[in-house]
Amino acid sequence: MIEIRELKKSFQGLEVLKGISLSIQDGEIYGIIGQSGAGKSTLLRCVNGLEAYDSGDLIVDGVRVDVREKASLRELQKRMGMIFQSFNLLERLDVYQNVALPLKFWGINPRSPESRRKIEDLIRLVGLEDKIHARPRELSGGQKQRVAIARALVLDPQFLLCDEATSALDPEITKGILALLQKINRELGITIVVVTHQMEVVKQICNRIAFLSNGKVLSEGKPEELFVMPTQEEIRQFLRDGSSLLPKSGVNVQLYFFDETSEEPIVTEMARRLGKNFNIVWAKLEDFRENVYGSLVLNIQEADVQEVGAFLDQNHIHWEVLP
Amino acid sequence: MGILTTSSMTSVILNAFQQTLYMVFWSTLLSVIIGLIPAVILTLTAPDGLRPCRPVYETLGFIINVFRSFPFIILLVLVIPFTRLMVGKAIGTTASIVPLTLSAIPFIARIMENALRETNPGVIEAAKSFGATNFQILVHVYLKESVPRLLNGIILLIISLVGYSAMAGTVGGGGIGDIAIRFGYQQYKTDYLVVCSVILIVFVQVIQMIGNHLYKRLS
Numbered sequence: 001m002i003e004i005r006e007l008k009k010s011f012q013g014l015e016v017l018k019g020i021s022l023s024i025q026d027g028e029i030y031g032i033i034g035q036s037g038a039g040k041s042t043l044l045r046c047v048n049g050l051e052a053y054d055s056g057d058l059i060v061d062g063v064r065v066d067v068r069e070k071a072s073l074r075e076l077q078k079r080m081g082m083i084f085q086s087f088n089l090l091e092r093l094d095v096y097q098n099v100a101l102p103l104k105f106w107g108i109n110p111r112s113p114e115s116r117r118k119i120e121d122l123i124r125l126v127g128l129e130d131k132i133h134a135r136p137r138e139l140s141g142g143q144k145q146r147v148a149i150a151r152a153l154v155l156d157p158q159f160l161l162c163d164e165a166t167s168a169l170d171p172e173i174t175k176g177i178l179a180l181l182q183k184i185n186r187e188l189g190i191t192i193v194v195v196t197h198q199m200e201v202v203k204q205i206c207n208r209i210a211f212l213s214n215g216k217v218l219s220e221g222k223p224e225e226l227f228v229m230p231t232q233e234e235i236r237q238f239l240r241d242g243s244s245l246l247p248k249s250g251v252n253v254q255l256y257f258f259d260e261t262s263e264e265p266i267v268t269e270m271a272r273r274l275g276k277n278f279n280i281v282w283a284k285l286e287d288f289r290e291n292v293y294g295s296l297v298l299n300i301q302e303a304d305v306q307e308v309g310a311f312l313d314q315n316h317i318h319w320e321v322l323p
Numbered sequence: 324m325g326i327l328t329t330s331s332m333t334s335v336i337l338n339a340f341q342q343t344l345y346m347v348f349w350s351t352l353l354s355v356i357i358g359l360i361p362a363v364i365l366t367l368t369a370p371d372g373l374r375p376c377r378p379v380y381e382t383l384g385f386i387i388n389v390f391r392s393f394p395f396i397i398l399l400v401l402v403i404p405f406t407r408l409m410v411g412k413a414i415g416t417t418a419s420i421v422p423l424t425l426s427a428i429p430f431i432a433r434i435m436e437n438a439l440r441e442t443n444p445g446v447i448e449a450a451k452s453f454g455a456t457n458f459q460i461l462v463h464v465y466l467k468e469s470v471p472r473l474l475n476g477i478i479l480l481i482i483s484l485v486g487y488s489a490m491a492g493t494v495g496g497g498g499i500g501d502i503a504i505r506f507g508y509q510q511y512k513t514d515y516l517v518v519c520s521v522i523l524i525v526f527v528q529v530i531q532m533i534g535n536h537l538y539k540r541l542s
Contacts, residue, residue, distance in 0.1 A: 048452055077454035088449035092468055092542065102453040104463060148449075155453065 001026055002047060002159070002193070007056035009042060016042050018215035019056065026158075029185050029192045031206035031223065033199075035238065038212040040195045044163050047193070048080045049073045061158070078106065081152030081190075085164035087144040089136040089151075096132050099123060099150045106155065122150040126180060142173035149180065153188070160184065162194040166201055178204045199227070199239070203288050211235055228256055228286060228293040246281055246322065250299045253308060256318040257294040267298070270311050276304055297322065336502060336518060342416045343498035343526075346488045349420045351481050354427035355435075361387065361428075362435035366465060369440060373447075373457045390429040395487050398426050399494055419496030423487055431480045438472035439465050471542035478534030482527050489523075499523055 002024040009017040016039045024030045032040045045051040046058060052067040059065070060076055067073060089098050099119050100110035109115060123132055126146035136144055145165060152160055162181070166174040182205050185192050194201060202209055202223045210220045213234050219226050230236050246252050255266070271278060283296035300308055305321065312319045361383055368376040368383075393401070399422045403413045406421040442465050450460050466473075489500020499519050507516025 050448060050451055074454040074456075077452060080452075082449070082452040084445060084449060086445045088443065088445035090446055090464065090468055091443075092470065101450070101463065102455075105450070105453050105455040105459050151449075151453075161452075 001061060002191075003057065003059045004043075004047075005057040007043070007046065007053050007058055009039075009046060009051070009053045016215055017046070017053065020212075020215070020217055022210045022217055022220055024191065024193060025208075026191050027185070027189060028207040029181070029194065029205050031202045031209035032193065032195045032212060033197065033202055033209055034212035034218075036197060039215045040197075040212050041163055043212070044161055044193065044195045048077055048082055048161055078155050079157050080159040080161055081155065081157040082161040082163065083145065083148045083152050083165045085167050087136070087141070087148045087168075089144055089147055091136055094133045094135055095123060095128060095139075095147050095150075096120075098136070098147055099154055102151060102155050119150075119154065122153055123147075125153075125184075126150045140173070141169050142176060145169065145177055146180065149177075149184070153184070153190075158191060160190050160192045162192065162196075164196055165194065166198060167196065171200065174198070174200065175204070181205060202227075203286060205289070211238075224258070224286075224288045224291065224293055227288075228258065228295060246297060247279070247299050250279075251302050251305050252281065252297050252299055252322040253305070254295060254297045254320055254322050255312065258318075266312075266315060266317060267296070269315075270308070274304075274307055274311060276300070276308075332515065332518070335506070336499070336515070336522065339497055339499045339502040339519075340522060342496070343485065343488055343500070345416060346420055346423060346491060346496060346498060347481060347484045350423035350427055350484055350488075351477065353420070353424045354431050354480065355477060357424070358428045358430075358432040359435060361432040362439060363461065365432070365436040366439040367457070367461070369436075371440070371444065373460060387429040387432055390426075391433070393426070395422070395426050395490055398422055399491065403494075414495040416495075416497050419488070419491035419494055422494070423484060423491055426487065427480060427484060430483070431476060434476035434479065435473055438469045438476050441472055442468050471538045474537055474541060475534065478530060481530055485523065485527060485530075 004023065005021050007017050007020040008015065020039075020043060032043060034040050042051060046053045047060070047065065049065050049067050057064070060080070063072060063076060065073065065076060090101065093101065096119060097110075099122055100115065103110045103115055110119065120129075120132070123129055126149050128143060128146055128150070131139060131143065136147070139147065149160075160181070166177050169177065178201060181192055181194070184190055185205075192205075194206065196202065206223050208221065209223050209226060211218045211226060211232075211234075218232055218234055226235060227239060230239060257266075267278070267280065270276075279299040281297050281299045284294065286293045286295075298308075309319065365380060365383055366372055367374050368380040370377070370380070372380075402422050402425055405425075406413050406418050409421050410418050412418050446468065447460055447464055450464050455463070486500075488496065488498050489503070492498055492501025492504060499522055503516055503519035506512045507514075507519060
């Protein structure tokens with residue numbers, strides 16, 4: 001479990017983390033999301049001691065992360081594997097040697113039979129058994145990240161920290177990497193923390209997320225709670241896609257659908273019952289892990305707002321009038 | 324000196340070429356070994372290094388710049404007492420290795436510093452994240468990842484030492500350059516001048532080719 005309380009950090013007088021508090025439970029995939037510059041990468045780098053923090057608490061399984069305590073920090077780093085946006089593989093080493101590198105740092109012979117078995121198992125886990133002696137430059141971005149994942153797992157960590165791990169990859173490859181992370185979470189029971197600005201990452205794998213803005217946690221919870229019906233303006237802006245093109249006349253009403261309601265034909269039903277016409281001016285379906293969530297915006301006459309509202313309330317549909 | 328036959332020209336030049344190789348080999352080897360120390364210190368104490376330390380970085384950098392700014396021909400004379408101390412005499416092929424090495428150390432130190440500092444900072448960060456110590460990062464990341472760039476620097480050093488070794492002829496160092504000047508220029512023996520020049524050109528080309536080949540294989 002990673003516990004963060006009131007964490008603060010400044011760079012040359014500029015406060016980057018302004019009192020972050022959150023806790024990450026064992027076994028979950030936790031997302032830290034936000035615009036670039038929100039402080040999410042800095043937060044992650046503090047967690048595994050690449051960066052020192054100014055004040056607050058950062059406790060991993062009861063042990064405080066403190067860059068001055070070199071010995072205990074090293075032990076903690078061993079338990080936290082990390083992958084990066086730019087993969088950061090050693091160019092002159094092949095796949096096997098790259099995966100083996102952390103073992104060397106811990107004085108473990110990477111050529112012993114058990115090391116060999118472990119490294120080969122990991123390379124198989126990430127699906128690169130046919131590339132075992134390839135150099136990084138012969139690999140695609142997705143393959144490089146797979147090597148980096150195997151490398152991050154070689155010391156049997158409890159946590160896997162991912163710093164914008166899919167930001168340099170195209171959507172198809174990203175899906176593959178995310179599926180791999182999910183598999184690692186499920187099969188090896190490793191807690192995963194992902195820092196990202198990509199919605200699809202959050203939607204596809206995160207159990208819980210924290211939305212960071214300007215060095216603060218704006219909101220924390222399940223992604224579907226935060227994103228299907230966002231209450232904060234900042235999160236709305238982050239998700240905003242095309243809703244600025246809404247008609248200026250009439251009233252725009254946004255409807256939100258969760259799990260079971262997302263499959264009922266509520267809009268046509270409403271049109272029939274109330275005998276009114278609506279324009280569907282915007283709609284979106286979201287896939288959060290296995291569940292589908294939807295949202296659409298209707299443009300209606302001002303006079304109809306009350307009637308429509310009553311109908312939606314009756315049918316337990318979340319709705320709101322857009323400004 | 325009487326009229327030289329072709330065979331005596333061959334033996335003169337062959338002997339001189341051996342002297343050149345001898346001077347270049349030893350001064351390269353010694354300056355790379357010695358120069359690696361300041362190169363590593365500069366890399367570690369640089370602002371983006373593992374142990375940033377401005378006073379050390381700047382003082383060492385200043386000393387290196389001072390030594391680099393000496394024209395070789397002046398350094399050659401200035402270090403005569405030191406040369407005597409090291410090899411017992413100030414004149415000769417072996418003696419000329421001392422000024423050659425001394426002038427090469429700051430040169431190769433800077434080049435190796437640059438080669439080391441070109442290491443991808445992300446890779447260093449990754450190593451840190453796995454709990455690598457600074458010494459492990461130096462050996463397994465900085466030095467290992469920089470091998471092709473270090474090699475490139477050494478090739479550059481060898482080629483410039485070939486040129487400097489010609490000047491070392493002035494303290495009786497001998498070598499190809501010395502023959503070219505004494506026979507070819509001062510005694511108007513154009514054939515010596517031409518042969519010596521061709522040998523130097525071919526030699527430099529061959530070194531560069533070997534270097535390029537190794538660079539490709541190693542990187």
